Amino acid sequence: xxxxxxxxxxxxxxxxxxxxxxxxxxxxxxxxxxxxxxxxxxxxxxxxxxxxxxxxxxxxxxxxxxxxxxxxxxxxxxxxxxxxxxxxxxxxxxxxxxxxxxxxxxxxxxxxxxxxxxxxxxxxxxxxxxxxxxxxxxxxxxxxxxxxxxxxxxxxxxxxxxxxxxxxxxxxxxxxxxxxxxxxxxxxxxxxxxxxxxxxxxxxxxxxxxxxxxxxxxxxxxxxxxxxxxxxxxxxxxxxxxxxxxxxxxxxxxxxxxxxxxxxxxxxxxxxxxxxxxxxx
Amino acid sequence: xxxxxxxxxxxxxxxxxxxxxxxxxxxxxxxxxxxxxxxxxxxxxxxxxxxxxxxxxxxxxxxxxxxxxxxxxxxxxxxxxxxxxxxxxxxxxxxxxxxxxxxxxxxxxxxxxxxxxxxxxxxxxxxxxxxxxxxxxxxxxxxxxxxxxxxxxxxxxxxxxxxxxxxxxxxxxxxxxxxx
Numbered sequence: 003x004x005x006x007x008x009x010x011x012x013x014x015x016x017x018x019x020x021x022x023x024x025x026x027x028x029x030x031x032x033x034x035x036x037x038x039x040x041x042x043x044x045x046x047x048x049x050x051x052x053x054x055x056x057x058x059x060x061x062x063x064x065x066x067x068x069x070x071x072x073x074x075x076x077x078x079x080x081x082x083x084x085x086x087x088x089x090x091x092x093x094x095x096x097x098x099x100x101x102x103x104x105x106x107x108x109x110x111x112x113x114x115x116x117x118x119x120x121x122x123x124x125x126x127x128x129x130x131x132x133x134x135x136x137x138x139x140x141x142x143x144x145x146x147x148x149x150x151x152x153x154x155x156x157x158x159x160x161x162x163x164x165x166x167x168x169x170x171x172x173x174x175x176x177x178x179x180x181x182x183x184x185x186x187x188x189x190x191x192x193x194x195x196x197x198x199x200x201x202x203x204x205x206x207x208x209x210x211x212x213x214x215x216x217x218x219x220x221x222x223x224x225x226x227x228x229x230x231x232x233x234x235x236x237x238x239x240x241x242x243x244x245x246x247x248x249x250x251x252x253x254x255x256x257x258x259x260x261x262x263x264x265x266x267x268x269x270x271x272x273x274x275x276x277x278x279x280x281x282x283x
Numbered sequence: 284x285x286x287x288x289x290x291x292x293x294x295x296x297x298x299x300x301x302x303x304x305x306x307x308x309x310x311x312x313x314x315x316x317x318x319x320x321x322x323x324x325x326x327x328x329x330x331x332x333x334x335x336x337x338x339x340x341x342x343x344x345x346x347x348x349x350x351x352x353x354x355x356x357x358x359x360x361x362x363x364x365x366x367x368x369x370x371x372x373x374x375x376x377x378x379x380x381x382x383x384x385x386x387x388x389x390x391x392x393x394x395x396x397x398x399x400x401x402x403x404x405x406x407x408x409x410x411x412x413x414x415x416x417x418x419x420x421x422x423x424x425x426x427x428x429x430x431x432x433x434x435x436x437x438x439x440x441x442x443x444x445x446x447x448x449x450x451x452x453x454x455x456x457x458x459x460x461x462x463x
Contacts, residue, residue: 245368
C-alpha cells in the first residue's frame with residue numbers, strides 16, 4: 003500500500019494491507035478502509051463529510067487526539083467580504099503579514115491566522131503541516147509553523163507575537179484545506195497577542211493591503227515569467243494579455259528557481275523584505 | 284509601413300483573419316498579407332487543461348518569422364494558456380518578430396451571451412494591436428484606456444480602446460521612425 007504524502011500511517015492506522023479511513027478513526031463512520039493512500043483531497047466520502055460533518059480531528063477519542071485539535075469555533079467561518087484581485091482571493095477585513103499570513107481579530111483580541119490565497123497558490127498543493135503547540139510563544143519575525151509542498155517545505159511566521167492558544171487539528175489531517183479554503187477551514191492557529199495594537203501597526207490592512215497584494219502579484223508574475231523564459235530560449239522574453247494566476251504555479255519552471263521564488267515571497271528567513279520589495283509598516 | 288504576415292493557426296474563422304489584415308493595414312500602417320503555413324498544434328495541447336500552450340506555438344511562429352523579413356501575427360481559434368495563467372488572449376515576443384492571438388474567448392457566446400459580431404471584431408483588433416505593440420518593444424501600460432493596458436478578462440478588453448495612449452504612441456513612433 004502506497005501512503006499518500008499528506009498523511010501519517012502508523013501501525014494503529016492500518017488494517018492488514020489497507021489504511022483505516024480518517025473518518026473511521028474519528029468514529030464518524032463505523033467501517034471504511036482507505037484505498038487511495040490517504041489522498042483525502044480527491045476522496046468523495048471526505049468531500050461529502052467535509053462539507054457538512056464534524057472534523058475527524060474533533061471527535062476527541064480518535065487516534066488523532068494527539069494532534070491537539072479542538073472544535074473550530076463559529077468564527078472560523080468562510081468570510082463574506084471576499085474579492086478577486088487578478089485571480090487571488092483577498093478578504094478586505096483581514097490584516098496581512100508581509101509573508102502572506104492573514105490575521106483576523108476575534109473576540110477578546112485573539113488573532114486567528116492562516117496562509118493567504120497568494121501563498122497557497124504559490125506553493126501549490128500542501129501535503130503536510132506542522133504547527134506550534136498551544137502554549138508556545140511565537141513572534142512575527144520567526145517561523146512557528148511549516149508547510150510541506152510539492153517542491154519543498156516553507157517555514158512560516160505568526161502575524162503577531164504572542165502565545166498559541168489553539169491549533170487547527172483538522173488541518174494536520176487534511177493539509178490541503180489551505181488550498182481549498184485558505185480563509186475558512188484552512189486556518190492554522192489562534193494566537194493571544196502580547197500587544198495587539200502595536201502588532202497590527204506592522205500589518206497591511208484595507209486599501210493598503212489591496213495595493214500591496216496587487217504589487218506582490220505583479221512582482222510574482224515578473225519572476226515566474228523570467229523562469230519560464232529560461233525554458234524557451236528560442237522564444238525569449240514574451241508578454242501576454244489575459245488570464246489570472248493559475249491554481250498551482252509550481253509547474254512553471256526549474257524547481258530550484260521556483261523554490262527560490264517561494265522563499266522570497268513567503269519564507270520568514272527573508273526578513274522584512276516583501277516579494278515586491280515594498281516595506282510594511 | 285512594416286510588413287506583417289497574418290498566419291491562420293489551426294483553422295480559425297477566415298473572415299477574422301481577413302478583417303485583421305484590413306484593419307491593421309489602417310490602424311498600424313502595416314503592409315499585411317495572409318500567409319498560409321503549416322503550424323502543428325498537437326505538441327502544444329495540454330490534455331489536463333484542455334488548452335494549448337501559447338509559448339510553444341509562438342516558438343513555431345518565431346521560426347517562421349526567422350525565414351522572412353516580415354513580422355508575424357498568428358491568429359487561432361483554440362484556447363491558449365501559459366503555465367502560470369489560467370488562459371491568455373495572446374502572447375508576443377518582446378521587441379522581436381512573432382505574436383499570437385486567440386479569438387476563443389472573444390466571442391459573446393463564450394460568456395453565454397448572444398452573438399455580437401461588431402464587438403467580437405473590435406476585441407480581435409484590440410488583441411492584435413496589443414500583441415503587435417509588444418513586438419515593437421511596448422510593455423503593459425497603466426492607462427486603462429490604452430490598448431497596451433493589461434486585461435485579465437474580456438470586460439477589461441472592452442474597457443480599453445483600440446488605440447495607443449499618447450505615451451505609447453510616442454514610443455512606438457520612435458521605434459518605427461527613429462528619434463525625432
